[in-house]
Amino acid sequence: MSQQLAPIVAADQRLAGRTILQIVPDLQSGGAERATVDVAEALSRVGARCLVASRGGRMVSELQSKGGVWAPFPAATKNPFAMALNSVQLARIIRDEGVDIVHARSRAPAWVAYYAARQAGAKLVTTYHSAYGGVSPIKQRYNAIMAAGDTVIAISEYAAQRIRELHPESASRVVVIPRGADLRAFSPAAVEQRRVERLRAQWGVAPHDRVVLLPSRLSARKGHSVLIEAAKRLVKEGFSDLRVVFVGDPHSESFRRAIETQIERAGLREVVRNAGYCEDMPAAYLAAAVIVAPATEPEAFGRIAVEAQAMGAPVIISDIGAAPEIVQAPPQTPRHLATGWRTPPGDPVALADAIAEALSMKASARDELALRARAYVQERFSVEEMQRATLQVYERLLGL
Template identity: 80%
Template sequence: MSQTLAPLAAAPDHLLAGRTVLQIVPDLQSGGAERATVEMAEALAQVGARCLVASRGGRMVSELQSKGGVWTPFPAATKNPVAMALNSLRLARIIREEGVDIVHARSRAPAWVAYYATRRTGAKLVTTYHSAYDGASPIKLRYNAIMASGDVVIAISEFAAQRIRRLHPEAADRVVVIPRGADLRFFSPLAVSPARVERLRVEWGLAAHERVVLLPARLAARKGHAVTIEAVKRLAEEGADDIRVLFVGDPHSDSFRRALEAQIARAGVGDLVRIVGHCEDMPAAYLAAAVIIAPSTEPEAFGRVAIEAQAMGAPVIVSDIGASPEIVLAPPQTPPQQATGWRVPPGDAGRLAAAIREALTMTASMRDEMMLRARDNVQSRFSIEHMQHATLEVYRRLLQR
């Protein structure tokens, strides 16, 4: 069973004040694990603890530092076994020199490094299961098992927790479910000026009448870009020429980007689908869109896009796999008048096209009602404050042992 966590107020702050927590993550470029790293650095600073982040760095370093975290340059992304062994010795030295009490690992290669470093030094180890690691072979299963080897193992959804218990039953009594959270100060329609939205639409070259279908995700096969192109082809055949589908995110590889561009050309939807790259102002991007889609073709441990879109009151369509059913309330499990979005079968271009069509044809009152339900869903279940407080409680419990 998952542990139930007490609220922050139930434990005195002095248990963490003056303590040092080191988070280790491959880089600070973009992504859910990286975002959570920065958010926990902020929470630790607020209770008087010191937070180090061992990483090779990236565009989020300045934000980390502005929120009280300390970046420690570290080659955490390497998967070379020899380099990882040397990294373990190097990390152990940092733990001793900096007086680190807890190491929090958020990815597999860094977790292997952290495991041996904490065993050498006596520091506590927390791991967060950020992905739905597959375990398709015994070797892969063994490599993935490190994410279930922490003194506490954080699952970011019930789906992830069930997966950990099934693949790594020895860790069942160390699993704590702490969903990811959205910063409702940042992801709020009231916090975004119309000028920000208009600036982004101009940057993307959009006409006033064009409606945006936004897919915000790293360009990778499992994120559903290919099925989206097929869905757009169907919509175009029906005469939907006023939509613009934007792929927002860094490419996983240049070859995959070229493959997407070729598919867009073959489908004849080059006028409708664009790859626009990284976006710095995601709250404005959500407001600039008529509908947000996250049509992943493989199960995911959470759905950060889905909670951010709901927090902004934007209609959202997700694949009905992984943790998405926990995040987006949708028929048939939820009555239409209580729905916060749509869930469609993964890889089904026809159902995805139908959901996009339905979202685009909502009346203004229907959209407003869904917006209120969606934001309330995030406020009550997926706030950043709950994620921060629950994780701080994990740290406190470890220090009390």
């Protein structure tokens, strides 16, 4: 077993009795939210207390089951006046609860946390979870708060480089800690076949159908429109058993309607399914023939690709942002050593070609790809390593 998979030992009690408060807009779904719960679990395991200030969501019960304490808080607001009041309220919570470190994972909460931590004398950690676009001075100033922590966690080398370029004054405070996947849950051996069959039935796909899965929030930058165009091309090329499934909450109702309209106009109403939120993602990856994450804008990480590779599923992602760190593919890696595919963003032809290649793989080649992909994730992206590295950041800030 890789050394990175070794559990956080209970003997490490340096954070025992300390209180860490994480603040995130909500606990509905997403990478920042998943990391919040994972770190809360690690803190509980070593005897520390972890509060999570958030407006809540479907992940609250999981947080509580893993030892975290939910502190209901209107952290999602972007109203400047409400944020000022939130800062005062959060400072009071920090003092009352004896919080040692505040860990902010999103911009609006980070502004609130910055002033609250300064008022109450707590340390501040920020995690740079996104590439954070924006060219106007106002937007750049708003984004800069994510580089203002006493320690700034970048979730990839790409994100770290972006911080150094945009916020050079923060370069000495940057620590790279990639997100991690729970390789106990995201393991083919851990998923019973009936879970896979149940999901496919919910999606309305036949046993012989081959599923192309895009597991991401319905958002313009996630590339749903690109995949619809690629699917249209594949159907014309004769892939009659192709079924495209979107799983994830909609970013907005207007975008969901726009996607439904595009599906209808492309003549793919019987091909593309919008399945909504999925609670059993390990089974979802096994239920698909190919996983795609065709983002049209650079992303600071690729959680979908990491989880898919952990499950041994063929995965295709856009070749931008942190992609080269997440999926090994040509030209940097020979095809026979690759763990997946990377295609140019916004290119439905290249995406269709990659999907066709993945669907055409022989069983032996697919098995070899699965072994390489899982080994790659085990070596680099375990949740245990992410937890351990994050706790070490807290320890260093507290001088432990």
